[in-house]
Amino acid sequence: MTAGEQFVKWIKPAGCVLFLGIFAAFLVICFTAKAPVEGYTVPHDSQYYAQHLDELKTELETNLFPKLDGVEECYISGDKLTIIIDEQSFEESGKAITHYYGENLFIIEKEAKK
Numbered sequence: 001m002t003a004g005e006q007f008v009k010w011i012k013p014a015g016c017v018l019f020l021g022i023f024a025a026f027l028v029i030c031f032t033a034k035a036p037v038e039g040y041t042v043p044h045d046s047q048y049y050a051q052h053l054d055e056l057k058t059e060l061e062t063n064l065f066p067k068l069d070g071v072e073e074c075y076i077s078g079d080k081l082t083i084i085i086d087e088q089s090f091e092e093s094g095k096a097i098t099h100y101y102g103e104n105l106f107i108i109e110k111e112a113k114k
Contacts, residue, residue: 036096037067046102053081056105064100068093072111082107
């Protein structure tokens, strides 16, 4: 028996256990993960909002931004919505926005230091 064959023979039980462990962890993460903003639902998909940026801006300002920290400004620039977020809340609020809507709809920037 070669060294490779010995390794495969040895790894079979451990490989099965590893696979089952990773699969169990995946299931736990999938079923226990919380939405970034409790109680928020998206009225339309990203494809719809790509054609209706004015409605997306209104939706965000009315229903999502009040539940997020640090959103300073939001305006339409070309075919994207530019959102300015303060530095302390940038990562968390930016991830929450892109969780619900496609990243291709936005330019998300940190607020310039004053």
